[in-house]
Amino acid sequence: MALLNYSTAIPAQRTLGDIQGVLAAYGARRIMMEYGQEKQPIAVAFTIETPFGERPFRLPCNIHAVQKALEKQRKAGKIQAR
Numbered sequence: 001m002a003l004l005n006y007s008t009a010i011p012a013q014r015t016l017g018d019i020q021g022v023l024a025a026y027g028a029r030r031i032m033m034e035y036g037q038e039k040q041p042i043a044v045a046f047t048i049e050t051p052f053g054e055r056p057f058r059l060p061c062n063i064h065a066v067q068k069a070l071e072k073q074r075k076a077g078k079i080q081a082r
Helices: 012-025 063-075
Strands: 028-035 041-050 053-060
Touching: 012 028, 012 041
Parallel strands: none
Antiparallel strands: 028 041, 041 053
16 A cells, blocks of 8 residues: 655645644644754654643654655555656
8 A cells, every 4th residue: 555645735834833733723732843953844742631641742753764665665656756
């Protein structure tokens, strides 16, 4: 199965804003974007209230692994080159 929605014309900053909006709508109290040395987002961290108290979460993004998966799927003919 190919990666879903692997291509977009939407700027990364808009996507990050959308993610923040969804997290806030579901009760996130703190939201932080982590950036790597290449000034690209590498993770989203947030806290949210749970039945066990406020809990932190960190959702890393693995840009290099996604790139490799896309290259492999393109070579296999599962997705088009863009």
